[in-house]
Amino acid sequence: MNSFILFVVFACLITWGATALGASTIFLFKSINQKVNDGMLGFAAGVMISASFFSLIIPGLEFAKKYNPNINEMVIVAGGFICGALFLLILDGLTPHLHMFEKQPEGPKSNLKRSALLFLAITIHNIPEGLAVGVALGAYNVLGSSNPDLFNAALALTVGIAIQNFPEGAAVSFPMHREGLSKRKAFLFGQASAIVEPIGICLGILLINIVQPILPFALSFAAGAMIFVVIEELIPESQKGHNTNLATIFTVLGLVIMMILDNVLG
Numbered sequence: 001m002n003s004f005i006l007f008v009v010f011a012c013l014i015t016w017g018a019t020a021l022g023a024s025t026i027f028l029f030k031s032i033n034q035k036v037n038d039g040m041l042g043f044a045a046g047v048m049i050s051a052s053f054f055s056l057i058i059p060g061l062e063f064a065k066k067y068n069p070n071i072n073e074m075v076i077v078a079g080g081f082i083c084g085a086l087f088l089l090i091l092d093g094l095t096p097h098l099h100m101f102e103k104q105p106e107g108p109k110s111n112l113k114r115s116a117l118l119f120l121a122i123t124i125h126n127i128p129e130g131l132a133v134g135v136a137l138g139a140y141n142v143l144g145s146s147n148p149d150l151f152n153a154a155l156a157l158t159v160g161i162a163i164q165n166f167p168e169g170a171a172v173s174f175p176m177h178r179e180g181l182s183k184r185k186a187f188l189f190g191q192a193s194a195i196v197e198p199i200g201i202c203l204g205i206l207l208i209n210i211v212q213p214i215l216p217f218a219l220s221f222a223a224g225a226m227i228f229v230v231i232e233e234l235i236p237e238s239q240k241g242h243n244t245n246l247a248t249i250f251t252v253l254g255l256v257i258m259m260i261l262d263n264v265l266g
Contacts, residue, residue, distance in 0.1 A: 015133060017162075022190070060217075114179050136158070156265035157262070
């Protein structure tokens with residue numbers, strides 16, 4: 001089998017599998033400690049912030065110079081970043097969903113149960129993670145022969161997203177169990193929330209293979225979408241459990257670990 005296809009299969013399995021593994025902790029514990037939950041959310045936020053800048057925006061600036069030498073690279077990257085954030089904002093507004101610790105759902109009115117609304121909230125915000133990995137893989141596929149470092153960069157981003165998917169899986173399954181779902185159903189919903197990541201990976205690869213010059217825009221688009229998730233969901237939710245210092249420390253820890261991972265592998 002082609003080595004790139006194996007890489008894609010690996011990326012799809014590890015990003016989904018890490019979420020499923022995190023969701024499976026519902027079978028080991030009756031509930032999740034609030035401090036642990038806040039720390040995990042903060043850690044996930046730190047990883048996503050670091051990945052957005054070191055794995056997406058900085059490479060995006062470099063590729064912008066190569067593909068669009070007549071346009072200032074900041075214009076392309078800033079435009080992509082803003083469009084990515086706007087995309088998630090619009091998606092949030094069009095989809096009924098419910099954030100953790102909130103009583104009132106957001107988006108259009110619906111008759112969906114709270115558990116389904118929680119599932120939609122996490123699923124929506126997993127989309128940019130899959131897209132980010134897909135774009136990085138697409139860059140490696142089309143430019144790997146001329147830039148071997150792209151393999152390590154794509155690997156670093158894939159592993160980083162997988163690392164933060166573990167706490168996200170737990171952060172989905174436990175609230176769903178509290179909403180009345182059995183542990184089995186809470187696990188199934190938790191792991192299913194990451195199904196959009198392999199889909200996003202494949203879409204990102206396909207997009208870059210079809211239109212290579214949009215690579216810098218696509219990288220910054222994924223970064224903007226991920227930062228939107230961090231600001232709109234992860235950081236606020238990590239701060240609501242009255243463990244603000246702990247959540248902040250784990251945010252910094254996640255950022256540093258992803259920064260080191262990107263430097264070592266990328």
